[in-house]
Amino acid sequence: MEHQLTESGAALTYDICEARLVLGNISKRRRAKFELQAGRVRCTDVYPADLATFKLETLRPVKQADKKLHARKRRKVQVTDSQSTTNESTEAEAQDDSPSASKIEAEDDGVQASQSSVLTALGSQSAKSRPHSASCRKEECPDLIKVINLDWLRDSLRLGEAQDIRGYLIYVGQLLPIDKESPSPKPSEETLLQRIVGSEAQEEPDKGLCQPKEILARANAETRQKLKSKARVPVAAKRDHIANAAKRDFANRDFANRSFTSTTSRNPLTQRPHLLHQTTSEHEESTSQHLPPLPEWITQKQIYACQRPTPLTSPNDAFIAQLKEIKLARLLTNDDIGVRAYSTSIASLAAYPYRLQSSSEILALPGCDQKIAHLFHEWQTSPDHRIQAVKNIENDPALKVLALFYDIWGVGATTAREFYYDKKWHDLDDIVEFGWNTLSRVQQIGIKFYDDFLLKIPRAKVEAIAGTVERHARNLIDDGIVCVIVGGYRRGKAESGDVDIILSHPKQSATAGLVDQVVQSLEKEGWITHTLTLNLTNTKRGQETLPYVTSTKGAGFDTLDKALVVWQDQAFSGQRIVQDARGGNFKNPNPHRRVDIIVSPWRTIGCAVAGWTSGTTFQRDLRRYAKKVKGWKFDSSGIRERGSGKWIDVEGWLDPETRCANWEEAERRVFESLGLEYREPQDRCTG
Numbered sequence: 001m002e003h004q005l006t007e008s009g010a011a012l013t014y015d016i017c018e019a020r021l022v023l024g025n026i027s028k029r030r031r032a033k034f035e036l037q038a039g040r041v042r043c044t045d046v047y048p049a050d051l052a053t054f055k056l057e058t059l060r061p062v063k064q065a066d067k068k069l070h071a072r073k074r075r076k077v078q079v080t081d082s083q084s085t086t087n088e089s090t091e092a093e094a095q096d097d098s099p100s101a102s103k104i105e106a107e108d109d110g111v112q113a114s115q116s117s118v119l120t121a122l123g124s125q126s127a128k129s130r131p132h133s134a135s136c137r138k139e140e141c142p143d144l145i146k147v148i149n150l151d152w153l154r155d156s157l158r159l160g161e162a163q164d165i166r167g168y169l170i171y172v173g174q175l176l177p178i179d180k181e182s183p184s185p186k187p188s189e190e191t192l193l194q195r196i197v198g199s200e201a202q203e204e205p206d207k208g209l210c211q212p213k214e215i216l217a218r219a220n221a222e223t224r225q226k227l228k229s230k231a232r233v234p235v236a237a238k239r240d241h242i243a244n245a246a247k248r249d250f251a252n253r254d255f256a257n258r259s260f261t262s263t264t265s266r267n268p269l270t271q272r273p274h275l276l277h278q279t280t281s282e283h284e285e286s287t288s289q290h291l292p293p294l295p296e297w298i299t300q301k302q303i304y305a306c307q308r309p310t311p312l313t314s315p316n317d318a319f320i321a322q323l324k325e326i327k328l329a330r331l332l333t334n335d336d337i338g339v340r341a342y343s344t345s346i347a348s349l350a351a352y353p354y355r356l357q358s359s360s361e362i363l364a365l366p367g368c369d370q371k372i373a374h375l376f377h378e379w380q381t382s383p384d385h386r387i388q389a390v391k392n393i394e395n396d397p398a399l400k401v402l403a404l405f406y407d408i409w410g411v412g413a414t415t416a417r418e419f420y421y422d423k424k425w426h427d428l429d430d431i432v433e434f435g436w437n438t439l440s441r442v443q444q445i446g447i448k449f450y451d452d453f454l455l456k457i458p459r460a461k462v463e464a465i466a467g468t469v470e471r472h473a474r475n476l477i478d479d480g481i482v483c484v485i486v487g488g489y490r491r492g493k494a495e496s497g498d499v500d501i502i503l504s505h506p507k508q509s510a511t512a513g514l515v516d517q518v519v520q521s522l523e524k525e526g527w528i529t530h531t532l533t534l535n536l537t538n539t540k541r542g543q544e545t546l547p548y549v550t551s552t553k554g555a556g557f558d559t560l561d562k563a564l565v566v567w568q569d570q571a572f573s574g575q576r577i578v579q580d581a582r583g584g585n586f587k588n589p590n591p592h593r594r595v596d597i598i599v600s601p602w603r604t605i606g607c608a609v610a611g612w613t614s615g616t617t618f619q620r621d622l623r624r625y626a627k628k629v630k631g632w633k634f635d636s637s638g639i640r641e642r643g644s645g646k647w648i649d650v651e652g653w654l655d656p657e658t659r660c661a662n663w664e665e666a667e668r669r670v671f672e673s674l675g676l677e678y679r680e681p682q683d684r685c686t687g
Contacts, residue, residue: 004157016041022147024170030336032147032171043145043173147171242421292354294364303366305347305621306614306676309683312492315355319379320346322387323372324687329393331413332402345372347617347686356380401426409446409453409594410532442532445566452591456495465499465567465595472521473503477510482605484663486612487596492682498594499567500612504605504663512539515561515599522565529592530566537561538637543601545638545647559637560608561599566592603653604638606666611636613667617686618679626674639673648673 005012013019016039026032036043152168297308314320323346330338344367349356352365359373379387393399398420404427405416419425423435428447436444446453457465462485470483484490487500503518505511513536522528538561541547546559569590600608611619611634626634632648633640639648650673651666652658660666671678 004153020145022145023150023153024147025150026147026170027149029171033173036145036147036171036173041145041173042176044176046144046172046174143175145173145175242417291357291361295351295353297351298364298366301366304625305344305351305617305686306625306679306684307621308351309679310347310351310615310618310686312682312685314350314352316349316352318385319356319376320349322379322390323349323375325390325393326375326387328403329399332399332406332416334413334417341367343617343620343687347615347621350686404428405431407454408443408450410440410442411446415443445530445532449566449592453594455591456497457499457593458495459489459493461569461593462489462496462499464569465593466501468527469501469503469518469522469595469597472525473514473518476517476521477505477514480505480507480510482506482663484609486598486609490613490681491615491685498596500596500598502598502600502605502608502612504600504602504608506602508543508601508603511561511599511601512543513561515563515597518597518599519563519565526570527567528565528595529568531563532566533562533564535562538599538601545604545640546635547640547645559635563597565595565597567595568592598636600636603649603651604636605663606651606660606668606670607634607638608636609663609667610670613681614684615686618684621686622674625676630674632674634674639670650674 016022016036022032022036024032024035026035033045146165147170148165149168149170152163152165155168156163295308302308323342327339327342327346330342345365348365348367349362349372352361354361356362356376359377362368362373362376363370375387375389379385382388401420402413402416405411405419405425406413408416408428411419419431419435423430425431425435428450431439431447439447466483466485470481473481473483482504484502484504485500486502487498488496489499503511503514505514516534516536519528519531519534523531537559538544568588570588572588572590598608598612610622614622623634626632626639627642631642633642639650640646641648651660651669653660660669668678
C-alpha cells in the first residue's frame with residue numbers, strides 16, 4: 001500500500017502528529033479516536049451535527065479546475081459543538097470485542113501498525129499528479145484531522161480517479177494546541193483586584209472609592225456575563241470536565257481502568273509485575289489433580305460465542321457474578337474497552353461446562369488472560385469467596401450513586417455521570433427538586449415508576465401480556481398474525497426485566513404500520529399508559545433490509561418497527577378513593593411494566609427472532625462472525641453482502657417452493673446459512 005501511495009505522488013509521514021489525513025483498515029469511530037490518542041494526537045470530536053460548519057466541500061478531491069478558486073479564497077473553519085444523545089435500548093449496539101480484560105489489543109477490524117498508513121497533504125502538487133488529495137489540505141483546514149477507511153484507496157485505484165472521501169469518513173477531530181510546559185504565573189494583586197471589583201477599578205484608579213450603587217451595578221453586570229459565558233460552555237469541554245472528575249474520583253482504584261491510575265504509577269519500569277503467587281505444594285497439587293477434557297470449542301480455538309453452547313446456569317456462576325460487578329463498575333467509569341473485554345471473558349466462562357479447579361483452566365479459555373486467572377485465584381483462596389475489588393465497588397459512595405442513576409429508565413452510564421459530576425445530584429430527590437424540567441419525558445417516567453421497573457416479571461405474567469398484544473393484533477388484521485416472545489423469556493429465565501414481543505404476518509402488506517395500529521388499540525383499553533417511543537423505520541423504507549451504507553448514524557443493531565411502552569394490567573380489585581363530592585375512581589395497584597413491541601416482515605422473521613432472542617455477547621459475536629467469516633452484514637432486519645450491498649435471501653422467501661412454513665424453520669435457516677450449528681435459545685445465555 002505504501003508503494004502505491006508513493007507512486008501516486010502522496011506525501012507520506014511516519015509521524016501521525018504531522019498528518020491531516022489518516023488512512024486505516026478500521027470501521028469504528030471509537031477505534032479511530034483510540035488510535036489517535038495512542039499516537040499522542042490531542043483532538044476533540046467533531047460530531048455529525050458539527051460537520052456542516054466545517055463546509056465539507058473542502059473534503060472533496062481538489063480538481064484542477066478548482067485550484068484557482070482555492071488560491072483566491074480560502075474557506076474559513078469554524079467549530080460548533082453539538083450535544084449528542086445516546087438512545088439506549090434493550091438491544092445491544094453493534095460493537096466489536098476486545099480479547100482480554102487487562103491487555104488492550106487490536107481488534108479484528110482495528111488498526112495494526114503494519115496495516116495503517118498516515119498521509120498528509122503538505123505539498124502543492126496538483127490533483128492530477130496526486131489523486132489521493134481528497135484530504136482537506138493543511139492550509140485550508142489546519143485544525144482538522146480525518147480518518148478514512150482503507151476502501152477509499154482501493155476504490156480510487158480501481159476506478160482510476162479519487163473518490164469523494166465523505167463516503168469513507170470514519171472520524172473527524174479538531175486538533176488541540178500543544179500545551180507548553182511553562183509554570184503558570186502566580187495570581188498578582190492586580191489580577192485579584194480585577195476579579196473582585198472589575199476592570200473599571202483598574203482603568204480609573206484615581207476616582208476614589210466606588211459608590212454602593214456602582215458596586216451593585218457592576219456586580220449585576222458581572223453576574224450576567226458569567227451566566228452568558230456559562231451557557232456558552234462547549235459540549236466537548238463539558239465532556240472533558242466530567243471525564244476528568246471521574247478520573248480523579250477513581251484514581252488508583254483496583255476496579256478502575258488503568259488510565260485512572262496516578263501519574264506516579266504509569267511508568268511500566270517502576271511497576272511491580274502482576275504475577276500469580278503460588279506455593280510449591282499448590283503447584284504440585286494443581287498439576288497432579290485430574291482435570292476434565294477440554295471442550296471441542298476450546299481445542300479448536302473457536303473464539304466466537306455463537307460457535308458454542310452457553311446454558312442459562314453454569315457451575316461457575318458464583319465467580320461470574322463477581323466479574324459482572326467489576327464489568328458494571330467499568331461501564332459506570334467510562335471504560336468501554338474494559339466492558340467489552342469482561343463481556344468476552346464472562347461469556348467464555350459461562351460456556352465452560354465444568355467447575356473451575358485451577359487458574360490454568362482459565363488461561364485455556366478464549367478471551368481470558370492472566371488478569372482473569374489472578375481474580376479467580378483471589379476468589380478461590382479468599383475465606384468468603386469475595387474479590388477485594390468487588391468489596392471496594394460495593395463500598396464506593398460515587399459508584400453507589402452512579403448505579404442508582406443508571407437504573408433509571410432512559411438514563412445510561414454517560415447521563416448518570418453527568419447527573420453526578422456536572423449537576424452535583426446525589427439521589428432521586430435531587431433530580432426531582434433541582435432538575436425535573438431538564439429531564440426528557442422518558443427519564444421523567446423512569447423516575448416516576450422507578451421502583452416498579454426494578455421488579456422482575458414472572459413468566460406467567462409475560463405470557464399474559466403477550467396474549468393481550470396478540471389478541472389486539474389479530475382483531476386488527478386476521479388470525480394469520482404470529483406472536484413470538486423473545487428476550488430472556490425465550491432463553492428460559494424464570495423472571496424478566498422487561499417483555500420483548502415480535503409480531504409478524506405471512507403477508508408483506510399486513511406488517512406495514514402494524515405497530516402503530518396495535519399501540520393505539522391497546523391504549524384505548526388502558527393496557528398502555530405511556531408510549532415513549534414509536535418508530536416506523538422499517539415501514540418508511542418499504543420494509544426492506546437495512547442498506548449496507550446508511551445515512552442514519554447510530555442505527556445500532558435493531559432497525560425494525562418498534563414501540564417502547566409502559567404497560568399496566570387492567571385486572572384488579574382496587575381500593576376506592578373518593579376525589580370529590582361527585583364520586584370517585586379506582587386506583588390500579590398493579591405495577592407498571594416495560595414492554596417492547598417489535599414488528600418484522602415475514603421474509604426476515606428468522607433474523608429478527610435470532611437477534612432478539614440471543615444474549616448480548618451472542619448477538620455481538622453473531623455480527624462479528626457474519627462480517628469476518630462470511631463477509632456479510634447481519635442485523636435484525638436481514639442480511640446483506642458487504643461488497644455489493646445485495647440482500648441475501650437466507651430464509652428462502654423469493655421461491656414459494658422453498659419459503660419457510662414457520663418462524664422456527666426460518667431461524668434455523670439463518671444459522672445454517674452462516675455455517676453455524678443451530679443453538680437452542682437456552683444455549684445462548686452469554687449475558
